[in-house]
Amino acid sequence: MQAGSSREQEAKNYLEKHRIMELLNYLTSSLLFFRPEKPREYLISILERLRIAKITGVAFPFFMDNSNIVSMFEMLDTSNKGSISFVQYKEGSLKCFLGALKMEMTEVTGVSLKRGSLAVEDNDRVAPAEEAKRQKISDHCLTKSQDELERVSPPSAVNVPEPPEAVSAREGTKNSDEQLEEEEEEEEDGLSEEGEEEEEAESFADMMKHGLTELDVGITKFVSSHQGFSGILKERYSDFVVHEIGKDGQISHLNDLSVPVDEEDPSEDIFTVLTAEEKQRLEELQLFKNKETSVAIEVVEDTKEKRTVIHQAIKSLFPGLETKTEDREGKKYIVAYHAAGKKALANPRKHSWPKSRGSYCHFVLYKENKDTMDAINVLSKYLRVKPNIFSYMGTKDKRAITVQEIAVLKITAQRLAHLNKCLMNFKLGNFSYQKNPLKLGELQGNHFTVVLRNITGTDEQVEQAMNSLKEIGFINYYGMQRFGTTAVPTYQVGRAILQNSWNEVMDLILKPRSGAEKGYLVKCREEWAKTKDPAAALRKLPVKRCVEGQLLRGLSKYGMKNIVSAFGIIPRNNRLMYIHSYQSYVWNNMVSKRIEEYGLRPVPGDLVLKGATATYIDEEDVDNYSIHDVVMPLPGFDVIYPKHKISEAYREMLTADNLDIDNMRHKIRDYSLSGAYRKIIIRPQNVSWEVVAYDDPKIPLFNTDVDNLEGKPPPVFASEGKYRALKMDFSLPPSTYATMAIREVLKMDTSIKKQTQLNTTWLR
Numbered sequence: 001m002q003a004g005s006s007r008e009q010e011a012k013n014y015l016e017k018h019r020i021m022e023l024l025n026y027l028t029s030s031l032l033f034f035r036p037e038k039p040r041e042y043l044i045s046i047l048e049r050l051r052i053a054k055i056t057g058v059a060f061p062f063f064m065d066n067s068n069i070v071s072m073f074e075m076l077d078t079s080n081k082g083s084i085s086f087v088q089y090k091e092g093s094l095k096c097f098l099g100a101l102k103m104e105m106t107e108v109t110g111v112s113l114k115r116g117s118l119a120v121e122d123n124d125r126v127a128p129a130e131e132a133k134r135q136k137i138s139d140h141c142l143t144k145s146q147d148e149l150e151r152v153s154p155p156s157a158v159n160v161p162e163p164p165e166a167v168s169a170r171e172g173t174k175n176s177d178e179q180l181e182e183e184e185e186e187e188e189d190g191l192s193e194e195g196e197e198e199e200e201a202e203s204f205a206d207m208m209k210h211g212l213t214e215l216d217v218g219i220t221k222f223v224s225s226h227q228g229f230s231g232i233l234k235e236r237y238s239d240f241v242v243h244e245i246g247k248d249g250q251i252s253h254l255n256d257l258s259v260p261v262d263e264e265d266p267s268e269d270i271f272t273v274l275t276a277e278e279k280q281r282l283e284e285l286q287l288f289k290n291k292e293t294s295v296a297i298e299v300v301e302d303t304k305e306k307r308t309v310i311h312q313a314i315k316s317l318f319p320g321l322e323t324k325t326e327d328r329e330g331k332k333y334i335v336a337y338h339a340a341g342k343k344a345l346a347n348p349r350k351h352s353w354p355k356s357r358g359s360y361c362h363f364v365l366y367k368e369n370k371d372t373m374d375a376i377n378v379l380s381k382y383l384r385v386k387p388n389i390f391s392y393m394g395t396k397d398k399r400a401i402t403v404q405e406i407a408v409l410k411i412t413a414q415r416l417a418h419l420n421k422c423l424m425n426f427k428l429g430n431f432s433y434q435k436n437p438l439k440l441g442e443l444q445g446n447h448f449t450v451v452l453r454n455i456t457g458t459d460e461q462v463e464q465a466m467n468s469l470k471e472i473g474f475i476n477y478y479g480m481q482r483f484g485t486t487a488v489p490t491y492q493v494g495r496a497i498l499q500n501s502w503n504e505v506m507d508l509i510l511k512p513r514s515g516a517e518k519g520y521l522v523k524c525r526e527e528w529a530k531t532k533d534p535a536a537a538l539r540k541l542p543v544k545r546c547v548e549g550q551l552l553r554g555l556s557k558y559g560m561k562n563i564v565s566a567f568g569i570i571p572r573n574n575r576l577m578y579i580h581s582y583q584s585y586v587w588n589n590m591v592s593k594r595i596e597e598y599g600l601r602p603v604p605g606d607l608v609l610k611g612a613t614a615t616y617i618d619e620e621d622v623d624n625y626s627i628h629d630v631v632m633p634l635p636g637f638d639v640i641y642p643k644h645k646i647s648e649a650y651r652e653m654l655t656a657d658n659l660d661i662d663n664m665r666h667k668i669r670d671y672s673l674s675g676a677y678r679k680i681i682i683r684p685q686n687v688s689w690e691v692v693a694y695d696d697p698k699i700p701l702f703n704t705d706v707d708n709l710e711g712k713p714p715p716v717f718a719s720e721g722k723y724r725a726l727k728m729d730f731s732l733p734p735s736t737y738a739t740m741a742i743r744e745v746l747k748m749d750t751s752i753k754k755q756t757q758l759n760t761t762w763l764r
Contacts, residue, residue: 228747636675
């Protein structure tokens with residue numbers, strides 16, 4: 001009897017540890033909500049996505065979209081009170097869904113589940129500060145029944161269960177070099193138990209008080225004379241939409257999800273013919289994650305057509321693998337094996353691509369709340385290819401909805417379109433085959449649609465502000481995102497690199513700092529400060545691809561006395577970001593001085609561009625130019641400086657930073673700055689605006705491309721409402737910052753620090 005009890009307890013512990021019941025509840029509830037025609041295939045697809053998320057570290061998306069949640073909420077909120085009781089919650093079986101929602105519990109009696117979330121949000125994972133804030137509210141408000149609610153509610157992410165043996169094996173100690181090699185290969189970004197973030201007492205707003213303001217990076221001047229007013233920028237990420245302007249001058253839109261008809265494409269059956277287990281074994285073979293040299297798949301219903309589909313599925317879904325048919329003990333097997341070693345994954349199979357078809361599939365990518373590189377990493381992991389076969393014309397911000405053109409080498413439109421069934425917050429469409437990839441910088445600019453919510457300005461103030469933006473423009477400052485969000489700005493690291501102060505570079509990147517950071521980064525920094533042991537600090541990081549992880553890996557490999565080589569492990573673009581940040585910091589400060597000294601008119605000694613060459617404005621030519629022609633240099637060895645007071649200001653600033661303006665070449669070639677020229681005033685194109693009234697802060701105020709594809713009618717606004725919003729549209733050339741245009745309209749600090757304070761006040 002005792003042995004039975006022991007086994008029962010062991011089983012119970014296993015189920016609890018791996019949250020099996022939560023997973024089953026989640027799957028069952030999702031099944032009942034969607035009621036798919038093929039439930040078995042639907043459940044397999046969910047588990048497959050969970051498994052891929054676990055392997056790749058990709059954040060697993062929630063199955064419900066906002067309309068599903070609102071519908072469920074309204075079904076339970078029959079009296080339309082805007083809240084539901086705990087009894088309604090429990091009886092409605094919402095427990096399987098709410099763990100993934102950002103709900104605020106704000107009423108003392110019962111549980112009030114409000115639609116919406118904090119204005120400062122990160123949809124990829126709940127920020128630790130937000131979690132802490134929610135915990136504070138819960139501690140204050142929850143009654144006994146609410147404690148029960150906490151027990152039954154699942155966490156925001158479902159862990160894919162593993163057998164106990166796998167867990168213990170994974171936690172075993174390894175040789176340090178071997179472990180580093182494995183991490184280099186696998187790059188598992190998912191949080192380990194050690195890396196899970198603990199709730200912190202500071203709110204996000206409290207943490208951001210350590211962040212930068214515009215004044216810190218030289219952003220101090222305005223060009224317009226109108227009176228500023230307040231408004232909330234990016235209260236929701238969907239309030240900021242970016243459409244790329246292609247090299248043909250056309251604005252990119254996602255408006256066609258159809259796949260080009262091609263007789264040589266395999267049938268749709270390739271996506272369903274393999275089981276989840278077979279896909280896992282094939283993926284492990286493809287990525288060299290086990291010692292198998294081949295994988296054999298039994299053909300259960302042995303027909304030539306079935307064998308053909310399996311061959312096509314393996315070759316299409318797992319680039320680098322070849323297949324053959326074998327007879328074994330009277331049964332037919334399809335055997336998959338590596339054709340060309342480890343390079344096969346990087347180079348898509350040449351012979352399987354029709355010669356008449358362009359080698360690159362171009363498509364329009366619509367994404368929400370993901371930056372471009374993150375999005376490409378997600379696509380490459382789902383397609384099982386290397387990210388470097390993708391190309392694009394420019395990177396787009398994370399906290400926005402963005403639409404841009406992407407090209408990928410020898411991946412069919414059919415396979416890309418299939419991702420629309422697997423991925424949330426992504427949509428791919430407008431497919432075409434072309435001969436050439438895309439190149440960085442080929443775009444002509446970006447078109448922005450921006451909503452500023454809860455504005456305080458009168459209609460007359462708004463009119464003055466927008467007319468000024470349209471006619472004069474704004475100072476072409478580098479925006480706050482150029483300088484980082486923590487108490488250690490990126491320009492400080494760049495300055496240390498240019499000074500050859502490598503110990504300072506290491507210290508600035510790795511030292512503890514105040515501000516909003518993920519919990520595992522905080523632990524890593526604390527470990528570094530305590531031990532100065534790169535391997536020990538690296539073990540605190542589940543996300544090895546971050547700059548800190550790459551530097552620590554380099555220090556483990558090359559030692560503390562070879563920081564230059566250790567730093568060189570960081571990808572080149574990331575390393576150059578630091579010195580470009582320093583150039584931007586100098587440029588911002590110098591432009592503020594130029595406008596303070598000479599105002600908004602060209603003066604003798606200013607610089608203008610003739611073609612790609614900078615020349616000085618002479619006294620007799622000054623009337624031939626406007627302020628919109630004037631450029632100023634980013635410091636470097638291949639630029640000239642203005643012939644007036646600002647030239648000396650450049651020299652003084654660099655001298656104060658222990659840099660020689662006359663010698664901007666670095667002993668390491670990558671860090672030698674050639675410099676560049678940048679216009680000081682930008683006038684946006686295609687400017688239009690509208691002030692709208694609204695009552696619900698959570699409703700979208702315009703349609704996205706996906707809304708239009710789904711046939712959603714545009715929002716209808718009342719003549720009066722509780723709040724007012726300014727909806728603005730404008731186009732900007734490449735490398736200019738929309739936030740700086742918005743700053744000119746509002747005459748407000750656009751830094752996260754200031755906007756967080758504004759959002760927090762607005763929430764209260």
